[in-house]
Amino acid sequence: MIRWIAFDDETAEAIVSRFKRGAAEIQDGDPLDTVLRYDRPSILILPSETPGKVLFARVDSRVKADGEPLSEDPVNYEATGFLGLSDEPVFTRRQPQAATKKKWWQRLTA
Secondary structure, eight states: OOOEEESSHHHHHHHHHHHOSSOEEEOOSOHHHHHHHSOSOEEEEEEOSSTTOEEEEEEOOOBOTTSOBSOOOOOOOOOOSGGGOOSSOOOOOOOOOOOOOOOHHHHHHO
């Protein structure tokens, strides 16, 4: 379910008239601070300096509610060469995949 939160009356009226479903909740404060405190994926729409344009930002929480990071995997990096620069790519290690099922013609020849 979509939860609309507006920070002024004009925006709340525009949301209700445009989307016809539900209502817009009006809150005080800074929109960015509110989105950062909200522990669920959110979309922030702010006015732009250019008329008729908006700033559209998607914000996802990367920390669980109890303060632990979502992933315990270490960051993979490898510094080589002069000042850590080299012309060779560094690839992340992929998880081994299960053996793929043979096609019918491969089973007949084996």
